[in-house]
Amino acid sequence: MTSLSLRDVRKSFGPTEIIRGVTLDVAPGERHCIIGPNGAGKTTCFNLISGRFPITSGEILLNGHRIDQLPPHRINRMGLSRSFQITSIFHRLSVFENLRCALLWSMGYRYSFWSPLWRQKALNERADALLEDLNLTSRRDVLAGLLSYAEQRALEIGMTIAGGASVILLDEPTAGMSNTETDYAMALIRRVTEGKTLLMVEHDMKVVFDLADVITVLVYGQVIASGPPAAVRASRAVQEAYLGALEG
Amino acid sequence: MRAWWLILLVIVVALALPWGFYDWAHHRHAGFLISMLSQMGMMVILALSYNMLLGQAGLFSLCHATFFGIGGYATVHFLNAAGAGELPVPMEFMPLLAGLCGLALAILFGAMATKQRTTAFAMITLGIGELMATAALMFQHFFGGEGGVTTDRMINNSIFGLNYAHGIEVYYLIVAWTVIATGLMYFLTLTPLGRMANATRDNFERAQFIGYDPRSVRFLQFAxxxxxxxxxxxxxxxxxxxxxxxxxxxxxxxxxxxxxxxxGSGVFGGPILGAVLITLLQSGVSLLSNSWLVYVGVLFIGMVIFAPSGLAGIIQAHGPIQRSGRLGQLAVPYLRLLVPSMAAVFGFVGLVELLSFLTIGEAQGKKLVLFGNPIHAASALPWVISAVALLAGGIWLRWEATGFRRIWTSLSSGQQA
Known part of the structure; x- marks a missing residue:
């Protein structure tokens, strides 16, 4: 069974069709990268999968269950979590509180207004362990809005994986980072997504070819190639549509 | 630890204050003081509960008095029923029943209003507020129309054997409930719901992608x-x-x-300061001047422009300077601000009072007394003095403020170096 599968998914904004029949299968534990030129619809695809926008037609299945009619919080509870291209955190809460919020639902607290947070030992320990994983322990009580860009990106990834989702969607996690920061971020991503299914949009080709088991190339809302890195690299269509344009 | 001492101090002061003004010769409490303190207690609860929406959840509600009011109306009917022997609930628990009525109505209206957030939410609450105000005039059985509904609080059912004939007994009941309600509201800020209210305030979209429905968070917080x-x-x-x-x-x-x-909506205790200050203005200044609402309005506009984080925010901003042990260095700069501020306030109050005297006061046959001096409002001199004080004070204040800002910046940045 596939972790995530898209069946002829289409999305129109007004008369313009942005996603024009995308079919995609992601196997459990696979590291799957989506590449494509700007405006190809990569982020829109993420928004459709995660429930941020409704799809126009087609089907999306998560572990065999339809999710394309569900709101984002329901999809998240079913085990799919995403990050954002533009950092999306709770900027007036501390780093620790951000991570603790991201853990709450998965640890069964729901909308509790009777459990005092300071007494939830397991919850607080896990938030602290996450801080350690993200190398943010020294920034524990700093407001998230005051972190450096790279630190905010790390926090963003941390919040995405905190709830223990089995399918992780990362939208350009290394955008705007220096080479060193990118290396660090990729090491972090490898570590924290160990054993999970990973679907990632990325522009940095080095990162993509290093990490991916499968690469899907999206151009103008359509999949023009999908397969192992070597096959995609060799594909004539891809070279013409995308890689050639980059090198030229 | 210091916070606990502060809380204890506030409670002790609240309990002891009436006795500081006790008239031992006639064995009477100062009625004015007790009614002002009682009003403060209720307003503290109102302001803190409002801030559960504004400050903690980022919800700009315009109908919060609806739930305060319904608690009030319901209590009148409860007291009447209790007085008639139909409701065996002791006085001390009446506010709890009132709270449950507020809760019930907030569940009903919250289900509508919290479908939306930001401006749309504010608009719905505006409509709810108007709806309820109209209902209060229309449905006379429950709301009593323009005259309202009345009751007698001496129901002779108290777990402490009190009959609540005296204001002081009621005041202590208010203190007790204010402490309880404040404690509970503070507790809520430390629960998953309280934290997710902050989270949806900061970024409602992200909250969805960590499994929370922001609408449910808004709804529960509103209720x-x-x-x-x-x-x-x-x-x-x-x-x-x-x-x-x-x-x-x-x-x-x-x-x-x-x-x-x-x-200050960003700090839990901020609304307490606001409630105390506004009640003081309401009860104190309104005795001295017809125009007290003008002063409240100007204070509000001034705060929004110059100190959007409120009184508590101003106090908080001193924290880093205090920790670096440089608070003393602010004394002289503050004094230098005080003098021109006083001049400007003097001039402004003078002008407002002169104007208000000409429009209302004179017709009421009052005499104008400003800062202890009888004033002849028709002569030019008081107008000129006030105008000059306001203008000169204002310009001087602007000039001093530049210097103050420089010192402030150097003090707070020096702390980081």
């Missing part, structure tokens, strides 16, 4: 805020023994907003 506002309304009914539509109208909703904002 609970209605519960506490209802408790405040219950205390109002017990204190005044009459509830009219003033207790649920838009002016009181606006007051809740003013208190939370002026006090």
């Amino acid at each position: 609970l805020a209605g519960f506490f506002a209802g408790i405040g309304g219950g205390l109002y009914a017990i204190t005044y023994e009459i509830v009219t539509f003033d207790a649920l109208g838009a002016p009181l909703s606006a007051n809740a907003l003013l208190m939370a904002y002026i006090g």
Whole structure:
């Protein structure tokens, strides 16, 4: 069974069709990268999968269950979590509180207004362990809005994986980072997504070819190639549509 | 640890203050003081519960008095039923019943209003507030129309054997409930719901992608805020023994907003400061001047422009300087600000009072007394003095403010170096 599968998914904004029949299968534990030129619809695809926008037609299945009619919080509870291209955190809460919020639902607290947070030992320990994983322990009580860009990106990834989702969607996690920061971020991503299914949009080709088991190339809302890195690299269509344009 | 001492101090002061003004010769309490302190207690609850929405959840509600008012009206009917022997509930638990009424109504209205957030939410609450104000005039059986509904609080059912004939007994009931409600509201800020309210305030979209439905968070927060506002309304009914539509109208909703904002919506205790200050202005300044609302308005505008984080925010901003042990260095700069501020305030108050005297006061046959001096409003001199004081004070203040800002910046940045 596939972790995530898209069946002829289409999305129109007004008369313009942005996603024009995308079919995609992601196997459990696979590291799957989506590449494509700007405006190809990569982020829109993420928004459709995660429930941020409704799809126009087609089907999306998560572990065999339809999710394309569900709101984002329901999809998240079913085990799919995403990050954002533009950092999306709770900027007036501390780093620790951000991570603790991201853990709450998965640890069964729901909308509790009777459990005092300071007494939830397991919850607080896990938030602290996450801080350690993200190398943010020294920034524990700093407001998230005051972190450096790279630190905010790390926090963003941390919040995405905190709830223990089995399918992780990362939208350009290394955008705007220096080479060193990118290396660090990729090491972090490898570590924290160990054993999970990973679907990632990325522009940095080095990162993509290093990490991916499968690469899907999206151009103008359509999949023009999908397969192992070597096959995609060799594909004539891809070279013409995308890689050639980059090198030229 | 220091916070606990501060809380204890506030409670002790609240309990002891009436005895500081006790008239031992006639064995009487200072009635004015007790009614002002009682009013403060209710307003503290109202402002804090309002801030569960404004400060903690980022919800700009314009109908918060609705839930305060319904608690008040319901309590009048509960007290009447209790007086007639039909409701065996001791006085001490009446505010709890009032809170439950606030909760019930907030669940009903919250289900509508919290479908939306930001401006649309504010618009729905504006409509709800108006709806309830109209209902209060239309449905006479429950709301009593323009005259309101009245009751007698001496129901002779108290777990402490009190009959609540005296204001001081009611005041202590208010202190007790204010402490309880404040404690509970503070506790809520430390629960998963309280934290997710902050999270949805900061970024409602992200909250969805960590498994929370922001709408449910808004709804629960709104309902609970209605519960506490209802408790405040219950205390109002017990204190005044009459509830009219003033207790649920838009002016009181606006007051809740003013208190939370002026006090500082970003800090839990901020609205307490706001409630105390506004009540002082309301009870104190309104005795001295017809124009007290003008001063509240100007204070509000001034705070929004110059100190959007409120009184609590101003106090908080001193934290880093205090920790670096340089607070003393601010004394002289503050003094230098004080002098021109006083001049400007003097001039402004002078002008407002002169104007108000000419429009209202004279017709009432009053004499104008400003700062202890009888003033002849028709002569030019007081106008000139006031105008000059306002202008000169204002310009001088601007000039001093530049210097103050420089010192402030160097003190707070020096702390980081």
